[in-house]
Amino acid sequence: MRLQLGSTLVAWLALGGEVVVAEAEVKTETKGVKNVAIIGAGAAGSSAAYYLRQYADEADVKVNITIFEKTDRIGGRTLTVNAYDDARHPIELGASIFVAINHILYNGTRNFNLSTAANYREAGSPDDVTAIWDGSDGSFVYETTDGTAWWWDAGKLWWRYGMSPYRAVNLVKEVVGKFLKLYEGPYFPFRSLTARAYELELLGVTALTGEQFLKLHKIDEAFSRHIIQAATRVNYASNLAYIHGLETMVSFATDGAMSVAGGNWQIFDEMVKTSGAAILRNATVSSIRFAKGKASSSSAPKYEISTSSASAEPELVDTTFDDVIIASPWQFSNIEAGEGVIKHNIEEIPYTKLHVTLFASPFKLHPGFFKLPPGSKAPSNVYTTLAKDEEPKVGADGVGKTGFYSISTLRTAVNPKTDKAEFVYKIFSPKPVTPEFLSDLLGVQVPDTFTDGKTSDVVEPISWYYPHWFYSYPVELPRVTFQDPILGRGLYYTSGIESFISTMETSALMGMNVARLIVDDAAGISRETVPGAVSEEDLLLGRVKLDIVVEEAGEL
Known part of the structure; x- marks a missing residue:
């Protein structure tokens, strides 16, 4: 639901079962093929699968993609229910609309031939x-x-x-x-959201409350x-x-502002289908660990994943994975991480x-x-x-x-x-x-x-x-640092963007971002350096003076 402001006026818009494999079979390990696990089939996970397939095909990188989804549906917080329990009356319960500048979602409706309504x-x-x-x-x-x-x-x-x-x-x-x-390049892709926010002069916006920023x-x-x-x-x-x-x-x-007729979740459902990923529904990931005997200080680690259901003990998935994308908030996942798996602490966000x-x-x-x-x-x-x-x-x-x-x-x-x-x-x-x-x-x-x-x-x-x-x-309180998308070698996290901007589109953007990072690393692709680029380490250690207006705001 969103309240809409036009260019000259205000307009208004209302805004555990058994593990089941569906849509594709889980592929076994093949030499020269990267196995990628995505945990969560919401906006971020679906987008990660979609763009991973696209980027991998363009770079001639062979990938097998497996999505683990703890529910029986795709879309995460994008969810519809039927009024009167009648499929002719779908109602958005979750994320209701997106807007024209949401490039990923808008392009998705066009690429997948989905009908949209201009008014919520x-x-x-x-x-x-x-x-x-x-x-x-x-x-x-x-x-x-x-x-x-x-x-x-x-x-x-x-x-x-x-x-x-x-x-x-x-x-x-x-x-x-x-x-x-x-x-867009050179700002896309990014390994540090904090550094990018600094380079785009957005830390001066996130550092203030809305009240302070508007008064300023x-x-x-x-x-x-x-x-x-x-x-x-x-x-x-x-x-x-x-x-x-x-x-x-x-x-x-x-x-x-617009929405997809019949539910916005259809964008993400089409993304998963197009990716060719194997999707395991009702599959709750219980742990991520290093695969025994398959990791050393000189080689990339392999990860093993266990899943659980309401009626069974945790079960180890046969495939080991080169990369794992955690595409849902860590604090709600109840996933146990093995020793040394997470190199960078995951912040709990209220x-x-x-x-x-x-x-x-x-x-x-x-x-x-x-x-x-x-x-x-x-x-x-x-x-x-x-x-x-x-x-x-x-x-x-x-x-x-x-x-x-x-x-x-x-x-x-x-x-x-x-x-x-x-x-x-x-x-x-x-x-x-x-x-x-x-x-x-x-x-x-x-x-x-x-x-x-x-x-x-x-x-x-x-x-x-x-x-x-x-x-x-x-709860989007003012801040100047944000969670990185990289937790360890071959381990990625999308929900860090939530404290920066929380929308369907930005979750999909982070999914697209980690997909690009994975393929770039696999194909040895290097990117143009951002003008005035800084490292997050320099920011955190105070080696770079942040051009923000906190002191000025404190006087307002």
Whole structure:
């Protein structure tokens, strides 16, 4: 879900079983062929497999690719569920949209002939209202109506916030433009994310909170709190005081937002199919160790992998691997690493635990929930921010008096049981919603037993209900160092980019990056040096003066 800012206006978008081999057989070891294991079939793992095959074929490097996926599906945090348990009504539960500048995902839709929808929300009429609410009774800090001419919204923004919307758009373009250089030589590929961030002058953005960064660039406090903070909350469940400047800018880089009809996971599913990888579903990796007798100080190590299931002891996979890509957050993997396997410590990153509620109802949002006057029309989509007198806090404690981050009317759908049109809603919140909350929200009584887990009955006001917890994204606090993608010789890690930028696209970028590193090393390909290149060691030891504005920000 993303809140979208155009070039001159704000627009809005709602944003353990047995090991089974599927799609391909695990290939045995062959002389002269590199065996590569990828742990995780989310955005990073799928992208790594896809680009590994592409780069290897181009460089005439022979590779066998095996993907270990602990679930029965591909896509990771990209996940759809079916409203009414009907396959005709797929709903995005996880990552909802990507944007035109997301080159990997966008090109994937074209290469795989996937249909895309230009707008995340499919519901609505031309006079539907999208609002930003700070919890105040009977009023919104900003609202816009679907179908309104762009110049009217632009005029309202200029009248209220002056030049701040224009400055914010230009600031997004400048920062995102620097980041996009990571896709091209000589900045791509990279062995040190910290060094690249320094070379691209992005450490001065990640070193500050969004609040500090916007103030430094003369963005009005009211515009930052009303509009930009609504974007960081709906995208990362974070207030501006507890998210760094780069992720703040990413929250606003949403021009050309789209999604894949039927689910964004299809991009990654096609990547895996195209790679020709063997995919082991319901295969939980329990350990990574050096293969006995196959590693020495003068030769590249071989790795052996064990998998486990709910009904069996860990089992050693027959194949040994030249390279292993860990393509999921290490702290959630429960993988045991053998002695000496991990040369560089993997940092544990705090993740936000977000509650997502999907439900369908014949009732629209009720104006009384927002304390609007009788006869008023309630908005169809509501994003939230903090009131001026509320203290920003980190994590779930920072949700404020609204109690939720967003409520979106995703679409209308025909209930297959009643053949009547209903509204499908999505709520982001730090805690599960209560029957009292839903009753107030819809203006109709929802029984107290509905969400207590003791009954599966569907009540009349709500015809379909699907709650879910996600470790959705990391808490993006300011920082100037980031996890390297290389953990040891032949051992790679993709989730270090999460504390830099956390999106489907950037996970796929890190997968593409490690694929390029593996093939370059195998084929002996050398790359052009980045102008002014520095080593991460020099950065960490303070041998390079970081051109950042921490001291200046401290005075703001």
